Amino acid sequence: MNENIINELKKIVGEDWVVTKKEVLQGYLLDETAEPVRPKPTEDVVVVKPKSAQEIAEILKLANREKIPVFTRGGGTGLVGGCIPTQSSIVISMERMDKIEVDKENLMAVAEAGVTLGTLIEKAEEAGLFFPAHPGDEGAHIGGLVACNAGGARAVKTGVMRNYVVGLEVVTPTGEILNIGGKLIKNNTSKLLHLFIGTEGILGIITKAIIRLSPQYKATATMVVPFKDRHTAVKTAPKILQSGIIPLGLEYVEKELIETSAKHLGMEWPCKEGNAFLIVILAEFDEETVYSELEKISEICTKNGSLEPLLAETSEEQNKILKIRSEIYIALKPNTIDILDIVVPISKVGEFMDEMDRLAKKYDTYIPAYGHIGDGNLHPHVMRKEGWTMEQYKELKKEIYNAAKKLGGTLTGEHGIGAIRLENLRAFLSDEEIELMRKIKKIFDPNNILNPGRVIL
Amino acid sequence: MNENIINELKKIVGEDWVVTKKEVLQGYLLDETAEPVRPKPTEDVVVVKPKSAQEIAEILKLANREKIPVFTRGGGTGLVGGCIPTQSSIVISMERMDKIEVDKENLMAVAEAGVTLGTLIEKAEEAGLFFPAHPGDEGAHIGGLVACNAGGARAVKTGVMRNYVVGLEVVTPTGEILNIGGKLIKNNTSKLLHLFIGTEGILGIITKAIIRLSPQYKATATMVVPFKDRHTAVKTAPKILQSGIIPLGLEYVEKELIETSAKHLGMEWPCKEGNAFLIVILAEFDEETVYSELEKISEICTKNGSLEPLLAETSEEQNKILKIRSEIYIALKPNTIDILDIVVPISKVGEFMDEMDRLAKKYDTYIPAYGHIGDGNLHPHVMRKEGWTMEQYKELKKEIYNAAKKLGGTLTGEHGIGAIRLENLRAFLSDEEIELMRKIKKIFDPNNILNPGRVIL
Numbered sequence: 001m002n003e004n005i006i007n008e009l010k011k012i013v014g015e016d017w018v019v020t021k022k023e024v025l026q027g028y029l030l031d032e033t034a035e036p037v038r039p040k041p042t043e044d045v046v047v048v049k050p051k052s053a054q055e056i057a058e059i060l061k062l063a064n065r066e067k068i069p070v071f072t073r074g075g076g077t078g079l080v081g082g083c084i085p086t087q088s089s090i091v092i093s094m095e096r097m098d099k100i101e102v103d104k105e106n107l108m109a110v111a112e113a114g115v116t117l118g119t120l121i122e123k124a125e126e127a128g129l130f131f132p133a134h135p136g137d138e139g140a141h142i143g144g145l146v147a148c149n150a151g152g153a154r155a156v157k158t159g160v161m162r163n164y165v166v167g168l169e170v171v172t173p174t175g176e177i178l179n180i181g182g183k184l185i186k187n188n189t190s191k192l193l194h195l196f197i198g199t200e201g202i203l204g205i206i207t208k209a210i211i212r213l214s215p216q217y218k219a220t221a222t223m224v225v226p227f228k229d230r231h232t233a234v235k236t237a238p239k240i241l242q243s244g245i246i247p248l249g250l251e252y253v254e255k256e257l258i259e260t261s262a263k264h265l266g267m268e269w270p271c272k273e274g275n276a277f278l279i280v281i282l283a284e285f286d287e288e289t290v291y292s293e294l295e296k297i298s299e300i301c302t303k304n305g306s307l308e309p310l311l312a313e314t315s316e317e318q319n320k321i322l323k324i325r326s327e328i329y330i331a332l333k334p335n336t337i338d339i340l341d342i343v344v345p346i347s348k349v350g351e352f353m354d355e356m357d358r359l360a361k362k363y364d365t366y367i368p369a370y371g372h373i374g375d376g377n378l379h380p381h382v383m384r385k386e387g388w389t390m391e392q393y394k395e396l397k398k399e400i401y402n403a404a405k406k407l408g409g410t411l412t413g414e415h416g417i418g419a420i421r422l423e424n425l426r427a428f429l430s431d432e433e434i435e436l437m438r439k440i441k442k443i444f445d446p447n448n449i450l451n452p453g454r455v456i457l
Numbered sequence: 458m459n460e461n462i463i464n465e466l467k468k469i470v471g472e473d474w475v476v477t478k479k480e481v482l483q484g485y486l487l488d489e490t491a492e493p494v495r496p497k498p499t500e501d502v503v504v505v506k507p508k509s510a511q512e513i514a515e516i517l518k519l520a521n522r523e524k525i526p527v528f529t530r531g532g533g534t535g536l537v538g539g540c541i542p543t544q545s546s547i548v549i550s551m552e553r554m555d556k557i558e559v560d561k562e563n564l565m566a567v568a569e570a571g572v573t574l575g576t577l578i579e580k581a582e583e584a585g586l587f588f589p590a591h592p593g594d595e596g597a598h599i600g601g602l603v604a605c606n607a608g609g610a611r612a613v614k615t616g617v618m619r620n621y622v623v624g625l626e627v628v629t630p631t632g633e634i635l636n637i638g639g640k641l642i643k644n645n646t647s648k649l650l651h652l653f654i655g656t657e658g659i660l661g662i663i664t665k666a667i668i669r670l671s672p673q674y675k676a677t678a679t680m681v682v683p684f685k686d687r688h689t690a691v692k693t694a695p696k697i698l699q700s701g702i703i704p705l706g707l708e709y710v711e712k713e714l715i716e717t718s719a720k721h722l723g724m725e726w727p728c729k730e731g732n733a734f735l736i737v738i739l740a741e742f743d744e745e746t747v748y749s750e751l752e753k754i755s756e757i758c759t760k761n762g763s764l765e766p767l768l769a770e771t772s773e774e775q776n777k778i779l780k781i782r783s784e785i786y787i788a789l790k791p792n793t794i795d796i797l798d799i800v801v802p803i804s805k806v807g808e809f810m811d812e813m814d815r816l817a818k819k820y821d822t823y824i825p826a827y828g829h830i831g832d833g834n835l836h837p838h839v840m841r842k843e844g845w846t847m848e849q850y851k852e853l854k855k856e857i858y859n860a861a862k863k864l865g866g867t868l869t870g871e872h873g874i875g876a877i878r879l880e881n882l883r884a885f886l887s888d889e890e891i892e893l894m895r896k897i898k899k900i901f902d903p904n905n906i907l908n909p910g911r912v913i914l
Contacts, residue, residue, distance in 0.1 A: 176889045286701075
């Protein structure tokens with residue numbers, strides 16, 4: 001990177017907050033994307049750590065004038081390479097923008113973009129309130145979660161990030177600071193708020209968000225319902241949702257996979273019987289409601305052919321089940337080529353899983369069947385295969401996407417497009433839609449400096 | 458309107474579905490906007506009634522070629538003159554696009570734009586499901602509700618239209634048919650879906666929507682909580698919301714107004730004591746939950762200084778209370794100049810009402826204090842005053858908007874901008890935001906044919 005640019009950046013944010021040392025830069029060149037598909041970063045970057053929207057506006061004005069690409073970096077927890085600098089560029093790290101205020105009376109938090117999900121959860125709880133969604137890793141930044149419209153396992157009950165955002169401060173690529181929305185539950189004045197949510201930072205850098213909070217749940221419970229086979233389990237999930245109970249989480253796992261995960265932790269999966277399991281997590285504002293829901297769900301499941309449901313009575317037992325479930329990701333990770341983010345209509349989950357089995361067989365690999373069955377969002381982990389080329393994997397991936405598309409599904413439920421889903425996007429969007437999006441990008445970012453090579457073909 | 462154009466339109470939709478007779482046209486020249494502020498329509502219009510997105514695409518291609526303005530008309534229940542043809546134009550009435558299918562397994566409805574809210578509610582219930590929001594008049598069309606991101610009195614619990622839309626079919630002003638989204642609960646593939654929600658039809662004509670449904674509530678209750686004065690009542694509302702109970706509706710009314718409304722119906726308001734009232738409407742999936750919520754709310758209210766709450770035990774009593782509440786609109790209408798759609802942070806509702814009283818005194822008129830206190834959305838009805846000019850009303854309106862703005866509020870919570878809120882928009886949006894919106898409009902609608910004079914300054 002040009003010395004003059006580095007000096008101008010130092011003038012904007014202060015000498016201490018401009019990083020050019022190779023060893024320090026390394027930590028800013030990657031994210032959580034599976035290594036085999038992760039984009040290769042360039043090392044010709046300068047990392048800046050601004051403290052305010054004004055400083056970011058100055059940086060963007062400079063970058064826009066000099067036509068230098070800019071990549072915005074939040075918590076680095078993304079799974080699609082969105083924040084990886086693949087061109088000689090300025091990397092803006094949001095880590096110093098970490099102020100948060102909770103407004104108890106209005107049940108809202110005002111968080112700078114660099115506040116972590118963990119901090120939001122903590123600060124809400126300190127005020128006797130609660131952030132209901134759990135849209136990913138607790139190290140994720142609010143700015144990234146909003147930009148990517150992150151989802152999470154609780155979306156069936158709590159919705160996704162979009163449902164919580166009522167206001168944004170955004171810096172456009174030309175360096176204008178926009179303040180949109182407010183501490184308002186209904187608002188039809190500004191028409192731009194939702195355009196910044198889910199567009200993965202290509203239209204502007206989110207610097208602050210106003211987030212709705214809720215009261216705290218007072219009672220939770222977890223139940224594992226075993227079934228003899230996949231289809232009996234999968235067909236029971238919509239029956240639970242139709243009953244009027246909306247679980248905080250409704251997950252699906254199969255015996256082989258969940259036992260692998262338990263073994264990985266040195267633990268034991270508590271269900272001896274059954275090959276397919278629904279994990280039902282309940283959370284309500286009082287214990288009576290949770291008990292009555294447990295009873296109803298148990299009744300619905302056994303009526304639809306389940307084996308005896310297992311109720312986790314103590315919080316220790318609950319944590320054990322959830323720990324084994326969440327360890328799947330860790331247990332599979334070393335041998336994973338790619339973690340997909342398919343979503344299909346909930347009525348089609350079983351069919352999609354069968355199709356994955358067929359494709360796994362065809363390609364002689366293993367694609368474990370599990371996911372957020374409550375919202376139809378599945379994360380097929382495609383496992384490494386000795387001697388495979390990336391081209392062979394790409395063929396399999398294309399078949400997986402075709403299967404999803406045939407069932408009315410799509411290629412990203414919650415992770416976003418980022419860098420690595422672009423090549424398959426054309427199968428899911430019409431030329432007209434892509435063209436409109438391209439033109440919108442051009443309005444906001446005439447020199448295409450912000451997150452180039454992301455989201456837009 | 459030019460004969461050739463009329464003939465071309467007849468070729469597209471069929472002779473029977475093109476209206477040019479003056480008497481029949483009258484019904485297409487107005488909406489529910491209060492008469493004194495309602496835009497004056499032109500009579501130089503032709504009304505067409507297409508049956509499909511393809512026909513609409515043909516009409517828009519024609520209009521775009523000939524640069525003829527087009528106004529889209531749904532149920533005509535809007536309150537801001539959005540659908541009133543104020544220029545020589547083609548009026549597209551969506552009344553024949555009224556097909557609806559309910560997909561029980563996926564808890565979704567696929568509705569053409571001309572399906573009424575009443576039909577959506579009815580069809581959902583026939584399938585054992587439920588459309589939770591109640592975003593306005595039951596004669597409103599789905600297309601209009603989505604385009605305007607309609608809200609309603611239940612938004613505090615159920616959210617607004619945006620929260621239910623997972624897919625759209627839209628015809629752009631240049632005649633392209635877009636299909637966006639699907640029967641998917643999570644979807645981060647298309648970035649355009651939410652741009653069509655709430656932009657009031659200026660970017661395209663919504664022809665179909667995929668709408669999420671819920672299970673039916675099984676138990677409801679209504680409680681009226683009287684307070685000696687406004688501020689004790691208003692301060693109690695957030696306490697209820699913080700407790701973990703989310704009422705289906707949380708309304709605020711004052712004695713004089715609610716007794717006027719009751720009188721209008723020949724009924725009697727059941728609370729003898731109190732000057733300010735919270736009306737709490739509860740709906741849950743079982744009776745036990747409703748009972749326990751009633752108890753808790755009663756406790757919270759009396760602890761915060763209420764008088765004895767009145768529980769409507771029978772559905773007859775419930776209906777009576779809700780009828781008197783909803784009759785306010787009818788009782789005030791003949792003498793109303795304008796119904797505003799202010800929203801402020803819920804913590805500021807009391808202050809805003811005091812400011813309305815002060816302004817009513819200053820302008821020697823009456824602005825009754827009532828509204829959806831649960832979401833901070835108030836509808837100040839400004840009452841007619843003998844001898845007032847519209848200029849004098851506009852001054853008062855400006856002061857009301859200034860008061861809202863000072864408190865962090867905005868000029869439309871749920872009704873939208875339409876034609877009549879445009880003149881005050883600049884006080885609430887920055888020049889940059891307006892300019893971006895103008896450029897986006899230009900991308901979709903290069904000849905500015907669709908709903909000209911709406912939403913955008």
